Amino acid sequence: MRRSLFQKYFATFFLAATVPLLANGISDAWFGYRDQRAMLNATLRVEASAAAGRIENFLNGIRDDLGWSVQRDWAEDRQDQHRLDALRVLRQATAVVSIALIDKAGVERLFVSRTELERKASGVDRSHDPAVAAAKLEGVWYGPITYYNGSEPFMLVSVAGNRAAAGVAVAEINLKLIWDVVSDIRVGGSGRAYVVDRLGQLVAHPDISKVPSGTNEEAARTLRRLQDAIEAGGTSVATTNTDGEPVIADMAAIKGTGWTVVVEQDTTEAFAPIYATLWRTSGLLLGATMLAAGLAFWLAKRMTGPVRLLEEGTRQIGAGQFEHRINISTGDELERLAARFNEMARELASSREREERIARLRRFLAPQVAEIVEKAGDDGVLLGHRAEVVVIFCDLRGFTAFSTEVEPEEIMQLLADYYQAVGSIVTTHEATVTNFSADGLMILVNAPISCAEPAMRAVEMAIAMQAEIQRLIRGWRERGHSIGFGLGIAMGWATVGRIGYEGRHDYTAIGNVVNLASRLCSSAKDHQILLDSTIAKAVATNVSVVEIGPRQLKGYGKELIVYEVAYPERANTDDRRNSNNNELAT
Amino acid sequence: MGYKQGETFDLECQAAEKSYERLAEAARKLVQLPVDVIVTTSQPAGRAAHQATDSVPIVSIVSGDPIADGLVASLAKPGGNFTGVSYYATELTAKRLELLKEAIPDVAKIGVLANPDVSYLPFEADTMRAAGKLGIGVKLHHVRQPAEIDVAIPEMKKEDVQAIFVLPDVMLAGEAAHIAALALEQRLPTMTWGQWYPRAGCLMAYSADYVEMIHRLAFYADRILKGANAGDLPLEQPATFRLTINQKTAMALGLELPQTLLILADEVIE
Numbered sequence: 001m002r003r004s005l006f007q008k009y010f011a012t013f014f015l016a017a018t019v020p021l022l023a024n025g026i027s028d029a030w031f032g033y034r035d036q037r038a039m040l041n042a043t044l045r046v047e048a049s050a051a052a053g054r055i056e057n058f059l060n061g062i063r064d065d066l067g068w069s070v071q072r073d074w075a076e077d078r079q080d081q082h083r084l085d086a087l088r089v090l091r092q093a094t095a096v097v098s099i100a101l102i103d104k105a106g107v108e109r110l111f112v113s114r115t116e117l118e119r120k121a122s123g124v125d126r127s128h129d130p131a132v133a134a135a136k137l138e139g140v141w142y143g144p145i146t147y148y149n150g151s152e153p154f155m156l157v158s159v160a161g162n163r164a165a166a167g168v169a170v171a172e173i174n175l176k177l178i179w180d181v182v183s184d185i186r187v188g189g190s191g192r193a194y195v196v197d198r199l200g201q202l203v204a205h206p207d208i209s210k211v212p213s214g215t216n217e218e219a220a221r222t223l224r225r226l227q228d229a230i231e232a233g234g235t236s237v238a239t240t241n242t243d244g245e246p247v248i249a250d251m252a253a254i255k256g257t258g259w260t261v262v263v264e265q266d267t268t269e270a271f272a273p274i275y276a277t278l279w280r281t282s283g284l285l286l287g288a289t290m291l292a293a294g295l296a297f298w299l300a301k302r303m304t305g306p307v308r309l310l311e312e313g314t315r316q317i318g319a320g321q322f323e324h325r326i327n328i329s330t331g332d333e334l335e336r337l338a339a340r341f342n343e344m345a346r347e348l349a350s351s352r353e354r355e356e357r358i359a360r361l362r363r364f365l366a367p368q369v370a371e372i373v374e375k376a377g378d379d380g381v382l383l384g385h386r387a388e389v390v391v392i393f394c395d396l397r398g399f400t401a402f403s404t405e406v407e408p409e410e411i412m413q414l415l416a417d418y419y420q421a422v423g424s425i426v427t428t429h430e431a432t433v434t435n436f437s438a439d440g441l442m443i444l445v446n447a448p449i450s451c452a453e454p455a456m457r458a459v460e461m462a463i464a465m466q467a468e469i470q471r472l473i474r475g476w477r478e479r480g481h482s483i484g485f486g487l488g489i490a491m492g493w494a495t496v497g498r499i500g501y502e503g504r505h506d507y508t509a510i511g512n513v514v515n516l517a518s519r520l521c522s523s524a525k526d527h528q529i530l531l532d533s534t535i536a537k538a539v540a541t542n543v544s545v546v547e548i549g550p551r552q553l554k555g556y557g558k559e560l561i562v563y564e565v566a567y568p569e570r571a572n573t574d575d576r577r578n579s580n581n582n583e584l585a586t
Numbered sequence: 587m588g589y590k591q592g593e594t595f596d597l598e599c600q601a602a603e604k605s606y607e608r609l610a611e612a613a614r615k616l617v618q619l620p621v622d623v624i625v626t627t628s629q630p631a632g633r634a635a636h637q638a639t640d641s642v643p644i645v646s647i648v649s650g651d652p653i654a655d656g657l658v659a660s661l662a663k664p665g666g667n668f669t670g671v672s673y674y675a676t677e678l679t680a681k682r683l684e685l686l687k688e689a690i691p692d693v694a695k696i697g698v699l700a701n702p703d704v705s706y707l708p709f710e711a712d713t714m715r716a717a718g719k720l721g722i723g724v725k726l727h728h729v730r731q732p733a734e735i736d737v738a739i740p741e742m743k744k745e746d747v748q749a750i751f752v753l754p755d756v757m758l759a760g761e762a763a764h765i766a767a768l769a770l771e772q773r774l775p776t777m778t779w780g781q782w783y784p785r786a787g788c789l790m791a792y793s794a795d796y797v798e799m800i801h802r803l804a805f806y807a808d809r810i811l812k813g814a815n816a817g818d819l820p821l822e823q824p825a826t827f828r829l830t831i832n833q834k835t836a837m838a839l840g841l842e843l844p845q846t847l848l849i850l851a852d853e854v855i856e
Contacts, residue, residue: 087849094826114827117680117719150662151820176825208820 005307009300017292025285029278036274040265044236044250047185048263051193052252054181055261058095059254062173063140063159065093069169070161074103079110079120086112086169095177097154102126103167113172126170131158135168142257145175145197152176153203178204182261191265198258200224210242227251227260238267306334313341322349360505365432365448372449381448382507384497389447390458390489390535391514392431393521394422394465395440397484403438406481414476414483415439421468429461434508440521444509447496455491455538462487462529463543463567470527484526490517491535519553520562529565536563543567595811602631606703606756609634617642623810625803628756629675630704633657636668643816644668645806647799649675649754650707652821661821669806669819671799675754675779676709678827680716682792685829686749686777687720688847689790689836693749695723697742697774699735699765701755702728709753724751732761739768750776752783762786766835775839784832784855789839794824828852 069085072078086099090112098113106127111119126132134141135158143156153175160168178195182204185193194205200220202210222242226249229237236250241264248271249264306328313326322345328338354374361370361382373381396402396418403411415438422441426433430451432444445461446454469485476483494511513532520530536545544566550559589595598621600612613635616624623643626632632646636657648657648670658664661672687693696717700710710726717724725745727738735758742750750769752758758765759780766787769776776788783791802822810816830853836843848854 084846084849087846091849113681115674115677115681117684117716147662149823150660152661152823152825174825176822208822 006300006304009303010296013296013299014292017295018289021285021288021292025281025288029281032277032281033274036271036277040248040270041236041250044187044191044248044263044265045252047187047191047193048250048252048261051182051185051195051261051263052254055178055195055254055259056256058178058181059142059157059257062093062095062157062171065089065096066099066157066159066169066171067161068092069099069101070159070166073163073165074109074167075165082110083112083120086110089169089171090114093171095173095175097172097174099172100126100170101167102129102132102170104164106132109167129170131156131170132168134158135160135170136164140256144199145201145203155203175203179206179208182206185263187263187265188269190269191263193261193263195254196223196227196260196262200227203259223262226262302330306330306338310334310338310341313338313345317341317345317348322346322352363505365507367427382498384495386493387447387450387496388454388492389494389496389509389513390445390454390491391494391509391517392443392445392458392462392487392489393440393517394443394462394485394487395521396469397486397526398482399439402481402483414481417472418469421472422465425461425464425468429457429464431458431461432507435506442508442514442518444496444507447509448507455535456542458489458491458535459529459531459539459543459565462489463565466527466529466567473526486521486524486526487529488517488520488522488524488531489529489535490514490520490532491538492516492532515555516553516560519555523551523553523562529567531563531565533561533563539565589808606630610637613638623807623816625807627800627803629673629707630756632668632670640667642667643810644670645803645810645816646670647673647803648821649673650709655706658821661823663818664821665817667816669816669821671802671806671822672794672824673754673796673799674794674824674827676707676712678779678792678794679709679712680719682777682779683713683716683720683722683751685790685792685847685850686751686775687722689777689841689843690748690775691844693722695725695745695747696749696751696777697725697727697739697745697747698751698753699727699729699738699758700753701730701757703730703757704753704755707754713751713753730757732757732764735761735764735768739765739772739774743772743774747774749789750774752776752778752788754779762788770835770838773839775835775841781828781830781853784830784835784853787832787835789832789835789841791828791830793828795826795828798826799824831855 066089069082069089072081072085074082082101086101089099090096098111098116100108101110103109106125106129108119108122108124108126111122131141131143139160141158143158146154148154155173155175156170157173158168158170182193182195183206187193192206194210195203197203200223202223222240226237226239229239230249230251236248238246238248241247241249246267247264248267249262251260251262253260309326309328313324316324324345325342326338328335358370358374361373365373418439419436423433426443429445430449432447434442434444443461445451445458451457465487466485473483473485490513492511492513494509494513496507496509498505498507500506516532520532524530531539531545536547539545545563546566548562548564551562552559591597598616598619600616602608602612609631613624613631616635617639620642623645624635624639626635626644626646628647629649632644632648633655635644635646644667646668649672652658652668652672653660657668658666686696698710698713714724725742725747727742729735729738739750750765752765759782762778762780762783763786765776766783770787776783776790778784778788778791779793780791780796781793806819809819829851831843831847831851832855833843834855
């Protein structure tokens, strides 16, 4: 149960923290990816367009330079002028390797080259040369790529004059000079650009060893596939290049030539920022998740810890360890609950203590008195002090003889009945039983709790006891037991208090009055209640007291005047007389 | 290219002091070190290196026909351990003669300075063929040592040549000022194969851009150091050519160079 509560709290806290984090992290990563991809698209597109623009400029420059060589008519004999024009173009356009000037009729009139010997008026008919025919038709013509010695890429460019009479210039262009343009293009660290013609052949590539392989049919197929993919998508595509490396590529067309500039960047490098973002996000998420787990653990522990303490506390208190206290300082409902528990434990402890004390008091005090003492809150009343008390002794006459004759069960039964009767009367009169000794009993009145008219109360109690015990005695006599009952009462100052040792205490009175009451009891006959002069005087107005003259009491030097209570017998007086006559000794 | 000597690469230099005999020894030493790539700036040095090793990559400037010389299988895919750039030393022979004729239209006989140590290259044959085509007579003078030039040039003057034509050679490359002084002394214009000749006082030169080619060698060395196979790198042909003219020398010789020549000149020293 405890474990599952912990699990519930943990799962709740953990999910509450991580679900929004995860959602945020994932959406961040997704949008980051999209932004990065869009940026990459834009970068590649810009680079491709810029490269295409530069190559266009390069070719336009050559076209414009060539234009200078086709401005003069061939009709006039201006061979030298034409030659000067052609040499100027060579001077101007470094990429131009040679120029052939062809007149209106398609006859080659001049050929100048950087490496070969000049040809003047060679008379070669080039009217069917596609370069010448196309230039006449379209003004400018870009020929296919050819490889000199299989390694140097060349291209023919022909330009027609604005008038047919000016003829056509056919120039051989060294395309390696485009390489400088292409080599300059850098996209990131590994990104590069290369130029492909309409057949998928490489025109220029920063890696010179690649260009001769431009004639490689497989490479050409790869390039055509790439062109198709980019055209279809309208944006950069993730693909593999001719080396089989994964790349992101985009392209731009170069007007007039059918060439395409392809710009590519290694996928790993292109996506490096995306991966970096992903790693960062993952790292943060991991960290946050661990933190959330830690927090959730701590919170769950904080929630279940007090519950566990409460459970343990309840168990301890249940086992009777009322001194156990639950220590929870969470400052919330749980702390209040713990405080209630502690309060409950305290109350249980004090309640048990009180019960124990009452149980202790009840051993010698009447229940009502015990309650009073208990309510007083302390045992102060039980401490030793001097008080004017009434001491009552009572015992059964003929009990010793009886006890030697009968079975213990019967003795105990008789004593049980006797004490039941005496006890209930003592309780009724709120008197204090100090000690028992077989059939004898010492009772105090006015201690430890003082009461109004203690003397009267003692005598009334004695009369009640005589009445009750005499009723019992009649039953016992019917069973053949000769037993009588007598009391002695004395009143005077005595030291009262609790005596005994831990776990076994009695309340008692010490003083002459105790001895006196005891002696009076000893000399009392059955039915008799003997009083000393002090109590006799105290009750004389309410009870009829008869002086029965001086008596010699054991332990007393001189004779004392002893009084007897003349109480009305509820039973018939015959009994009393009988008993008086039958003089039973104790 | 981001290299730093002593940090990212070590440079081992072996000089042969322009002596063809000592090239083979220098090449052997480099191979034995060993090195990751051998870079040479002339055909004979590249050839010596190629003879010394068939495994250490070699990047060199070449002249003549590297396929016929057995250095490479093809220009597009050399195949072996040799690659580089062609200087077009012999390919431009005819063009040089044509340009010389442009400068001196009535040139009919020229004196040719050649080192027989590089006779295995087709310089002399190409010169003869082109001169024949252009109707120019040739007086060939073999010189092995710089001192021999002192003899050869006055001899040319005696033979009534109208110009001196210097053929490619490492020894002759180092004697540019020497040749220029002798030629001027004999009032002979010189057509040469490197920009440094007119700068030293010779009349003119037409060649591929030598400095650009040296830079290109660095590109090849970089590719090879980064793991490329020399045999996969095409042997490149030059794309730009330079005509250099020393106008001061022309004036000293009393030559009036035509406008067409000056238009073509990339560098005119005045």
